Amino acid sequence: MKQFLSLMLLVITFSLQAQDLNELERRNGFKEIKLGSSIDSVKGATFKKDIIERKEFQAKLYETEFPAYMTIGDVEVKKISIKTYKGLIYEMDIITVKDPKVMRGLEKSYGKATYSIRTESYYWKGQTLNLIYKGHRKDIKLTYRSSPVIRMMYEDKGKKVEEVADDF
Numbered sequence: 001m002k003q004f005l006s007l008m009l010l011v012i013t014f015s016l017q018a019q020d021l022n023e024l025e026r027r028n029g030f031k032e033i034k035l036g037s038s039i040d041s042v043k044g045a046t047f048k049k050d051i052i053e054r055k056e057f058q059a060k061l062y063e064t065e066f067p068a069y070m071t072i073g074d075v076e077v078k079k080i081s082i083k084t085y086k087g088l089i090y091e092m093d094i095i096t097v098k099d100p101k102v103m104r105g106l107e108k109s110y111g112k113a114t115y116s117i118r119t120e121s122y123y124w125k126g127q128t129l130n131l132i133y134k135g136h137r138k139d140i141k142l143t144y145r146s147s148p149v150i151r152m153m154y155e156d157k158g159k160k161v162e163e164v165a166d167d168f
Contacts, residue, residue, distance in 0.1 A: 020111030025126045027109075030080075030094055031069055035129050035146035039084045043068070053083065057153045060084045075099045078139060090149035094142040102140050106133060 029035045033042050044066030053059040062082040070077045076097045083091040096102055103122070107113060113122035113133060121134035132143040 020109070021124060021126045024110045024124055024131060025128060028129060029089075029144055030092055030142070033064075033069065033080075033082065033089065033092060035089055035092070035144055036149055037089055038087050039082065039089060040087070042066075042082060042089070045082065048081075051083070053085070053153075056157065057085060059090075072096060072102060073105065075102055085149055085153050088146075088149050088152075090146045090153070092142075092144045094144075096140045096142070098135065098137075098139055102142075103133060106131070106142075 029037075039045055039060075039062055042062070042064055044064040045062045046064065048061045048063055051059050051061050060083070062084065064080050064082065069080055077094060078097065079093070079095040081093040081095075082089055103113075106124075110124045110131070113124055115122050119132075119134070121132050123133065124131045128147050130145050130147070132141075132145075134141045134143070
């Protein structure tokens with residue numbers, strides 16, 4: 001009987017975490033800013049500069065200070081940076097003031113985070129995106145990443161290599 005109850009608790013715990021990750025997938029980003037969508041859909045987005053992502057991919061960096069995005073509840077958002085590849089959003093950095101309500105809110109929405117000793121950060125990993133929470137001395141950095149768009153970057157790289165190989 002004890003083993004059965006332990007097994008049931010374990011199954012319930014895993015199913016609750018899966019449901020919470022479904023919420024992360026459903027939201028697919030921060031407020032109205034959705035991963036994989038066009039940068040044109042982001043209100044107040046301003047181009048900052050061209051960047052080389054992961055030392056090989058041409059990308060663009062944008063920022064927005066649209067008022068609706070600049071708070072999480074009563075927590076101030078200091079900065080929102082958005083990276084795009086071919087006009088599609090693949091990564092967002094949300095910098096907030098340091099406030100424990102941010103982590104409590106994330107865990108209420110998405111379940112308990114996993115801690116990475118290597119990066120000294122917490123994360124939630126869904127099927128199509130992941131969210132990384134990293135506390136710094138005076139602020140918190142939330143990084144959202146889109147797996148499909150990053151996968152597309154690597155597929156495009158493979159196509160370029162094939163084009164070169166076919167040209168011999």
